[in-house]
Amino acid sequence: MTGKSRGEVRYVILKPLGYPLKASYHEYPKVDNLKVFDRYAKDQWKGEYIFKGKMLFDVRMFPDFAFEVVNCEPEEGMIGDGTIFLVESKSNDITTELVVDVGLEDVVGQDEAKKKARIILEYLKNPKKFGKWAPKNVLFYGPPGTGKTMTAKALANEAHVPFLSVKSTKLIGEHVGDGARRIHELYERARQLSPCIVFLDEFDSIALDRSYQDLRGDVSEVVNALLTELDGIEMNDGICTIAATNRIDMLDASIRSRFEEEIEFRLPGLEERQKILEKNLSDFPVSVNADLNEIARVTEGFSGRDLVEKVIKASLHRAIVEGKDVLNTEDFIMSISRVSKPSKQPPKQMFV
Known part of the structure; x- marks a missing residue:
C-alpha cells in the first residue's frame, strides 16, 4: 500500500x-x-x-x-x-494500456510534430468542446524509429486516457469476415473506454494504394470496415485514431483523405542526436567517458531508435562481455562501424 x-x-x-x-x-x-x-x-x-x-x-x-x-x-x-x-486475453491482438511512464518531454526533438499533436491532447481532455471540429483521425508519418509510437503514448498519458493499439497486419484475418470483425471489435472497445486513443501501427500494410494491393492480397474488407469507423457512422465521440506509417507516399488516396491532419516525424539533427545520447546514457550501468558530440556527428542519418539499439545497447553488451567498466568514444565508434549507415529515407520497395 x-x-x-x-x-x-x-x-x-x-x-x-x-x-x-x-x-x-x-x-x-x-x-x-x-x-x-x-x-x-x-x-x-x-x-x-x-x-x-x-x-x-x-x-x-x-x-x-x-x-x-x-x-x-x-x-x-x-x-x-x-x-x-x-x-x-493472451490470444487478443488488441493491446490496451494505461500509459504512465512517458510524456511529451521524453520525445527528444520533433518540436513541430509535438506542437501539432497538442490539439489531440486538448481534444482528449475535453471532447465536447470541439464538437464536429474534433481531430478524430490523425496520420503520423516519417522514417522508422523517429518517435511516432512514443508520441502517441505520451499523448495518452498526459490526457489520462487508455491507449488501444494494434499492428495493422494483425487485422488481416485468415477467413472471410475476420478482418472486419476485428476492426469493429477494436472500435467497440474504444467506444466503451472513450475518451481514448486508437493507434494503428504499420498502417501501410492495410492502406496501400490499389496498385499495390494485388501483390499483398485482398484487404478490401478490412479497408471498408475501417473507412466506416473513420467516417463516424457510429458515434465515436472522444476517440482519436492515430495511424502511423513509414511510407505515406504508398497510401491509398481515399483512405488518406479520411485523416484531417498529417504530422511529419523527421530524423534527428546533430543537436537532437546528442540529446538522445545524453538522455539514454544518464542512467547507464557502466561509466561513460566519451565525446558525445563526436558520436552524434558521425551518426548522421540514424534515427533515435538506431542510436539506442545499434549504438548504445550494442556498446553496452560488448562492454559486459569484455568485462569493461568504462566506455569511451572508440567503443561507440566501433559499434557504429559495424552497422550499415541508415539512409535518410526508407528505400522504395515492392511488396511480395
Whole structure:
C-alpha cells in the first residue's frame, strides 16, 4: 500500500488467471461482451480496494476463478459505479494500456510534430468542446524509429486516457469476415473506454494504394470496415485514431483523405542526436567517458531508435562481455562501424 487516496478508480484492466486447482469439469470463462462483464464485475466487486497485481476472485458464475489487476487508473483505489472494466486475453491482438511512464518531454526533438499533436491532447481532455471540429483521425508519418509510437503514448498519458493499439497486419484475418470483425471489435472497445486513443501501427500494410494491393492480397474488407469507423457512422465521440506509417507516399488516396491532419516525424539533427545520447546514457550501468558530440556527428542519418539499439545497447553488451567498466568514444565508434549507415529515407520497395 502506498497510502494514496482511496478514491474511485476510473479504469481497471484484468487478466484471466484461472482456477487454483485444475479439474476436468472446470469451464474456462470467456468474456464475449465487455458491457455485460462490466456490469457483472461491479455488482460483485464494488467497494473492493485494488491496485496493480491484486487478484480478484469470481464468486458467482465461475466460483474461485481468478483475475489479476494488470493496471488501473489511478494506480490504486476503490471499485465504484463509475469504474470501467476491460479484460485482456493472451490470444487478443488488441493491446490496451494505461500509459504512465512517458510524456511529451521524453520525445527528444520533433518540436513541430509535438506542437501539432497538442490539439489531440486538448481534444482528449475535453471532447465536447470541439464538437464536429474534433481531430478524430490523425496520420503520423516519417522514417522508422523517429518517435511516432512514443508520441502517441505520451499523448495518452498526459490526457489520462487508455491507449488501444494494434499492428495493422494483425487485422488481416485468415477467413472471410475476420478482418472486419476485428476492426469493429477494436472500435467497440474504444467506444466503451472513450475518451481514448486508437493507434494503428504499420498502417501501410492495410492502406496501400490499389496498385499495390494485388501483390499483398485482398484487404478490401478490412479497408471498408475501417473507412466506416473513420467516417463516424457510429458515434465515436472522444476517440482519436492515430495511424502511423513509414511510407505515406504508398497510401491509398481515399483512405488518406479520411485523416484531417498529417504530422511529419523527421530524423534527428546533430543537436537532437546528442540529446538522445545524453538522455539514454544518464542512467547507464557502466561509466561513460566519451565525446558525445563526436558520436552524434558521425551518426548522421540514424534515427533515435538506431542510436539506442545499434549504438548504445550494442556498446553496452560488448562492454559486459569484455568485462569493461568504462566506455569511451572508440567503443561507440566501433559499434557504429559495424552497422550499415541508415539512409535518410526508407528505400522504395515492392511488396511480395
